[in-house]
Amino acid sequence: KDLLASAQTGTGKTAAYLLPILEKISSGALDASKVNALILVPTRELAQQVDQLLSGFAYYLNVTWIPIFGGGDGVAFSQQQKALKAGCDIVVATPGRLISILRTYDIDLSALDMLVLDEADRMLDIGFYDDIMEIVKYINHKCQTLLFSATYPKTVEKLALNILRNPAQVKISVSKPAEGIAQYICLVNDNQKSALLCALAKSQSWKRAIIFASSKISVKNLYKQLLRRKIKVAQIHSDLDNDTRSDVILNFKNGKVDMLVATDVVARGIDIDNVDVVVNYDVPSHPEDYVHRVGRTARAGATGVAFTFVNEKDKLRMAKIESFIDKEITRASVVDVLKDAVDLPVD
Numbered sequence: 001k002d003l004l005a006s007a008q009t010g011t012g013k014t015a016a017y018l019l020p021i022l023e024k025i026s027s028g029a030l031d032a033s034k035v036n037a038l039i040l041v042p043t044r045e046l047a048q049q050v051d052q053l054l055s056g057f058a059y060y061l062n063v064t065w066i067p068i069f070g071g072g073d074g075v076a077f078s079q080q081q082k083a084l085k086a087g088c089d090i091v092v093a094t095p096g097r098l099i100s101i102l103r104t105y106d107i108d109l110s111a112l113d114m115l116v117l118d119e120a121d122r123m124l125d126i127g128f129y130d131d132i133m134e135i136v137k138y139i140n141h142k143c144q145t146l147l148f149s150a151t152y153p154k155t156v157e158k159l160a161l162n163i164l165r166n167p168a169q170v171k172i173s174v175s176k177p178a179e180g181i182a183q184y185i186c187l188v189n190d191n192q193k194s195a196l197l198c199a200l201a202k203s204q205s206w207k208r209a210i211i212f213a214s215s216k217i218s219v220k221n222l223y224k225q226l227l228r229r230k231i232k233v234a235q236i237h238s239d240l241d242n243d244t245r246s247d248v249i250l251n252f253k254n255g256k257v258d259m260l261v262a263t264d265v266v267a268r269g270i271d272i273d274n275v276d277v278v279v280n281y282d283v284p285s286h287p288e289d290y291v292h293r294v295g296r297t298a299r300a301g302a303t304g305v306a307f308t309f310v311n312e313k314d315k316l317r318m319a320k321i322e323s324f325i326d327k328e329i330t331r332a333s334v335v336d337v338l339k340d341a342v343d344l345p346v347d
Contacts, residue, residue, distance in 0.1 A: 002167035003146040004160055011172065012300065014050060017116050017146055018057055024113070025089050026061045034087040034111035038139075040095055040132065042122040043265070044069040044242050045249065050092045050118075065090035070097045071242035081105045095123060095131035102138050112143050117163075120149040121156050129155060136163055151288045176325050177291055180298035182305045184332040185318065193281060193309050194225050196334060200279075200307065201231065201259065208252075208275050211261045212293050214282035222281060223261045233259040236266060264289060272296065280308040283317050287324035307332065 007013050021037045030036045041047050051067040058065070066083040068091060077100075084091065084107045091098075101107065115136075117123065123132065145164055149156045160167070177183065188196055201209065213219045216237040223235035234248045234257040245265075251257045253272055260266070264284070275297045284290045290308075297304025308329070310318045322328055 002144060002164040003170065004164060004167040005146065005148050005170040006150055006152070007148075007170070007172040013148055014053055014118070015057070017118075017148070018050070018053060021090065021114055021116075022054075022058055022061060022063060025063050026058075030089075030113055031111045032087075032089065035084065035089070035091055035107075035109055036111060037090045037114040037116070038109070038112055038135075039090065039092045039116040039118060040098070040123065040135070041092065041118045042094065042126055042128065044071055044094060045245065045266075046119065047092050047094055048246065054090065054092070063090065064088040065092065068093035068097050068101065069242075070094060077101070081107070095128040095135060099131045099134060102135065107138070109139050110141070112139050112141075115139065115143050115145045115163075117145070117147045117149075117159075120147050120159060121151045121153060124153075124155040124159065129159065132159065133162065150292065176327075177294045177306070178298045178301075180301065180303040181294055182303070183294065183327070183329045184305070184307050185329045186307055186309050186332050186334050188309050188311065188334050190311050192334070194222065196309065197222075197279060197281065198226070198229055198231070204277070206277050207255070207258050209259045209277040209279065210266065210272075210275055210293075210296050211259060211279045211281050212284070213261060213263065214284070216263060218282060219261050219263055226259060226261065231259055232257050233261060236260060236262045238263065238265060264293070266296070273299070274302070275299070276304055278304065278306045280306070283308060283310055283314040283321070285317070287321045290321045291325065 005013075024030065025036050039050060041050060047067045047069045051065070054065050066080060066088050068080045068084075080097075081101045081104070084101060085105065087108070117132065142165065147160055147164060147167070186196060197211065200206070211222065213222055216239055219235050219237045223233060226233040234251060236245055236248045240248070248257070248260070249266070249272070252260045266272070278294050278297045280290065280293055284293060294306035297306060308318065
C-alpha cells in the first residue's frame with residue numbers, strides 16, 4: 001500500500017522504511033540490473049545520514065546504493081550518473097541534483113518498485129514541489145509510494161493527493177516532544193541571553209549541547225561570543241559550504257566540540273546521538289519547529305533537557321507553543337543562575 005506517515009523525531013522513522021526495502025531487494029524478487037528504490041530527501045546532510053545507515057544495515061547483503069546530492073565537482077556528477085545508468089538497487093537523492101541528472105542523461109526508472117519521500121514538508125519548504133512532480137513523471141508508472149511528513153500544510157496535502165493512491169495512514173505523537181525531555185522556560189532580556197547561556201553551560205558542565213538561533217547573523221555573533229569565553233564551540237548554517245558543514249557535524253559527534261550553535265538546518269533530519277541539552281536561544285517562529293528542535297535530545301527513549309530563552313515580545317509566541325504541545329513548561333529561575341556568573345558579564 002501507499003503510505004502517508006508522520007511520527008515524533010528520533011523514533012526510528014528512517015529504519016522503518018529502510019529495513020523493509022532491504023528485505024524486499026535482498027529476497028531476489030526484483031530486477032538487480034535496475035534501480036528498485038528511490039529515496040528523496042531535502043538536504044545533503046540527510047542524504048549522507050541515510051547512506052551511513054544503509055552502510056550498517058546492508059553490510060552483509062548483496063545490495064547496492066548511491067547517495068546523490070549537490071555540492072560536489074563535475075567528477076562526482078559523472079560518477080552519480082554512471083551509477084544510475086548501471087542500475088544500483090537504491091538511490092538516495094536530493095530532488096534538485098536528481099533532476100539535473102534525469103534531464104541530462106537517459107536514466108531507466110522502469111523497474112522502480114518503491115518511492116520514498118522523507119521529510120516531505122521540509123522539501124516543499126525549500127521549494128522542491130515542481131522537482132518532485134517532474135521526478136514522478138520520469139518514473140512513468142505506479143510504484144509503491146511512501147510519504148513521511150512531520151506536519152501537514154496545504155502543500156503536503158496537495159502533493160499527497162497527486163502522487164498517493166488510497167494510502168494507509170500512520171500518525172504517532174506528531175505535536176508532542178518526547179516524554180524524556182525536561183523542558184524549561186527562562187524569562188530573560190536580550191542583553192542577558194549570552195551571560196545566561198554561559199552560566200548554564202558552566203554550572204552544568206555541558207558536553208553535548210545544541211544552541212538554536214533564529215538567523216545566520218545571530219548564529220555567527222553568538223559563536224564569536226562563546227569562542228571568546230574559551231568554550232569548545234562550532235557553528236553551522238547555510239553560508240557554510242557542504243564539506244565544512246559535514247566536518248562540523250562530525251566534530252560534534254566525536255566530541256571534539258562541546259557546543260554547536262545552529263540555525264534550523266540541524267533541527268530536522270540529522271541524527272546526532274546522545275545530545276544532552278538543547279537551547280532555544282531565540283523562540284522559534286512556529287510551534288512545530290519547537291518540537292523538532294527540542295527533539296534533538298532524548299532520542300530513542302533517552303532523557304535530556306531543553307531551555308528556551310523568552311523575552312517580553314516572545315511571550316505570546318511561547319504561549320502558542322505551550323498550547324500546541326498541550327503542556328505548561330516549567331519556568332526556571334534566571335536570577336539564581338546569573339547571580340553565580342561572576343566572571344560572565346552581561347553583554
